[in-house]
Amino acid sequence: MKKQVLSISAAFALVLAGCGAATPKEEPVKSEETSHNDMQGMDHSSDGSIPEGLTEAVKPTYPVGSEAIIETDHMEGMKGATATIVGAFETAAYSINYTPTDGGEKVLDHKWVVHEEIEDPAPAPLDKGAEVTVLADHMEGMEGAKAEIESVEQTTVYMIDYESTTDGEEVQNHKWVVEDELSEK
Incomplete structure (x- = not known):
């Protein structure tokens, strides 16, 4: 009886294994959306231009010319890197969801766009959900x-x-990280 149960169990396991081998691998479902840190391959440097009306910080935690450790991963290769502060400004920073004008996938939680980079904004700060x-x-x-x-x-x-x-890769004039995304070097 034990041999019969073992034989049936072994046969059943073999059938299941065979079914598994015949099952094609599932392809990952491609999302219609992407997050900010999924944007590898893009140039994250900028020309360093400052939006009109952006106010320099008077006593920033990290003054221009100082160094800090990046504690965020907006893009691959950021977290843990040493940042040199190029500019420090007081403003409202927004994480946004948007669909690129070039027909790309919708971007979720892009960090950061500052108030001065919004067309004809109401007074800062804008509310979550504002279009x-x-x-x-x-x-x-x-x-x-x-x-x-x-x-x-x-x-x-x-x-x-x-x-x-x-x-x-040397990234220059990256816009923007907020204060709590940096730490003392």
Whole structure:
């Protein structure tokens, strides 16, 4: 009886294994949306131009010329890199959801666009859920895109230079990281 049960169990296991082998691998479902940190391959440097009306921070935690450790991963290669502070400004920073004007996939939680990079904004800070037109050109297809405010922080924002921890790429004038995304070196 034990041999019969073992034989039936072994046969059943073999059938199941065979079915599994015949089952094709499932392809990952391609999302119609992407998050900010899924945007590898884009140039994250900028020309360093400052939006009109952006106010320099009077006593920023990280003064221009100082260094700090990046504690965020907006893009691959940021987290843990040493940042050199290029600019420090007081403003409202927004995380936004938008569909690129060039037909790309919808971007969720893009961090950060500052108040001065919004077309004809109401007084700062705007509320979560507000619909805006983006003037920033941090990414391809961003400028002119319709966006929804995902989150808001009234804070100091920093423009930084850093070397990517993954490929050694020198990133210059990256816009923006907020104060709590940096730590003392």
